[in-house]
Amino acid sequence: MSEHGGNTVEVAQKMGISADSLIDFSANINPLGAPERVKAVIKNNLSRIEKYPDVEYRHLHQVLANAHQCESASVMAGNGATELIYAVVRYLKPKRALLLTPGFAEYRRALQAFSNGQVEIVDYPLREEQGFQPDMHLLETLAEVQPDCLFIATPNNPTGLMPDQLFLQALVDYCEQQAIALIVDEAFIDFLPQSESLIARINTTRHLYILRSLTKFFAIPGLRLGYMVSGDSHGIARMKSQQEPWSINAFAALAGEVLLDDHQYIADTHRWLKQQQQYLWTQLSAFDALTVWPPTVNYLFFRCNRQGFNLQQALLEHRILIRHCKNYPGLNENYYRVAVRSNAENQTLINALHKVFSHG
Numbered sequence: 371m372s373e374h375g376g377n378t379v380e381v382a383q384k385m386g387i388s389a390d391s392l393i394d395f396s397a398n399i400n401p402l403g404a405p406e407r408v409k410a411v412i413k414n415n416l417s418r419i420e421k422y423p424d425v426e427y428r429h430l431h432q433v434l435a436n437a438h439q440c441e442s443a444s445v446m447a448g449n450g451a452t453e454l455i456y457a458v459v460r461y462l463k464p465k466r467a468l469l470l471t472p473g474f475a476e477y478r479r480a481l482q483a484f485s486n487g488q489v490e491i492v493d494y495p496l497r498e499e500q501g502f503q504p505d506m507h508l509l510e511t512l513a514e515v516q517p518d519c520l521f522i523a524t525p526n527n528p529t530g531l532m533p534d535q536l537f538l539q540a541l542v543d544y545c546e547q548q549a550i551a552l553i554v555d556e557a558f559i560d561f562l563p564q565s566e567s568l569i570a571r572i573n574t575t576r577h578l579y580i581l582r583s584l585t586k587f588f589a590i591p592g593l594r595l596g597y598m599v600s601g602d603s604h605g606i607a608r609m610k611s612q613q614e615p616w617s618i619n620a621f622a623a624l625a626g627e628v629l630l631d632d633h634q635y636i637a638d639t640h641r642w643l644k645q646q647q648q649y650l651w652t653q654l655s656a657f658d659a660l661t662v663w664p665p666t667v668n669y670l671f672f673r674c675n676r677q678g679f680n681l682q683q684a685l686l687e688h689r690i691l692i693r694h695c696k697n698y699p700g701l702n703e704n705y706y707r708v709a710v711r712s713n714a715e716n717q718t719l720i721n722a723l724h725k726v727f728s729h730g
C-alpha cells in the first residue's frame with residue numbers, strides 16, 4: 371500500500387468497491403473544499419492551457435513575497451511542497467542528515483534519491499515518554515552528530531504536535547551558528563489560528579529554509595502548489611535554476627495568486643476547525659481503547675490500546691479509511707491518524723468506532 375494517506379483508489383480496488391463510497395479520513399485535506407474563487411479563476415481562464423506559463427512565475431513569486439513581506443528573491447514556488455523537499459536536498463547535497471522520527475516520509479526519500487547512497491541519515495527518535503516532542507536535547511545531538519542538515523515539521527506529521535516556540539527559536543539560532551541547514555516544514559501551519567511561522571526569522575539567518583503547502587489548507591492537492599521561503603537568496607536562485615521548467619501548471623500558478631488573501635475562506639476554515647477538532651478530540655478521548663494526543667491542526671494522532679487489533683481494517687468494514695502509522699519509523703501497528711472532517715462525517719466515524727469497540 372502507498373506510504374501516504376489519501377489512497378482511496380488502491381484500498382477501494384482491493385475491497386472491490388468504488389473509491390467514492392469510502393469516507394477518507396486518511397488524507398488531511400480541508401473538507402470545505404477548494405475556495406470558490408479558485409474554481410472561478412480557473413473557469414474564467416481556461417484559455418491559459420494554450421500557452422506556456424511564465425517560466426519564472428514572476429507574478430506568483432511577487433504575490434507570495436508580498437504575503438510574507440519579503441523579497442521575491444527569497445521565495446520559490448513548486449509543484450507542492452514535495453517538489454521543494456527534493457529541490458532543497460538536490461541543492462544542499464548533504465553528506466549527513468538528521469531526521470526526526472516519526473516524520474513525513476519524503477525527507478528520507480529525497481535524501482536517498484539524490485545521494486547515490488552517499489548520504490548518512492541519522493534518526494532522532496521522538497519518544498512517547500517525552501510526549502513525541504523535540505526539546506533542547508536535540509541541540510546536544512546536533513553537536514554530537516554534526517549533520518549538514520536537519521528536517522523538522524511544525525506541526526509534525528503524523529503526531530500533529532507543535533514544538534515549543536522558544537525551543538524552535540533556539541534551534542534556528544543554533545543552526546545558524548553551526549551552519550546547519552534547517553529545513554522547517556510548515557505544510558500545516560495555516561491551520562493554527564495564530565501564526566507561529568518561522569518566516570519572520572529569514573532575515574536573521576541564511577541557513578533556514580521554510581516549506582509551505584497550499585494543498586491541505588486550500589484543499590487543492592490535485593492542483594499542487596507549495597513554496598519555499600529562505601534568506602539564502604543565492605540558494606533560492608540556484609534551486610530555481612535547477613528546477614525543471616514549467617513544473618507548476620498555469621492553473622496552480624493562478625490559484626496561488628488569488629488564494630492567500632481569501633480572508634473569508636480562511637476565517638471559515640478556522641471556525642470549522644475549532645468546533646470539529648474539539649468534537650473529535652473529546653469523542654475520541656472518551657474511548658478507553660484509545661490514547662489520543664491533543665491536536666493543534668486538522669488531524670489527530672492516537673494509539674489503539676487493544677494489542678493486535680487492526681483498527682484500520684475494522685473501520686473499512688464501515689467504509690471509513692483511516693491512516694495507519696505502522697510504516698512510520700519509530701511507530702508500530704498500534705498508532706493511527708485521522709483527519710478532522712465535516713460534522714456529519716466526524717459523527718459517522720465516532721458511531722463506527724462505538725460499533726467496532728462494542729463488538730471487540
Ligand SMILES: Cc1ncc(COP(=O)(O)O)c(C=O)c1O
Pocket residue numbers: 449450451452453474523526527555557582583584585586591595596
Ligand atoms: C508534513 C508534510 N509536508 C509536506 C507535504 C507535501 O505537501 P504537498 O501536497 O504540498 O506536496 C505533506 C503531505 O502530506 C506533509 O504531510
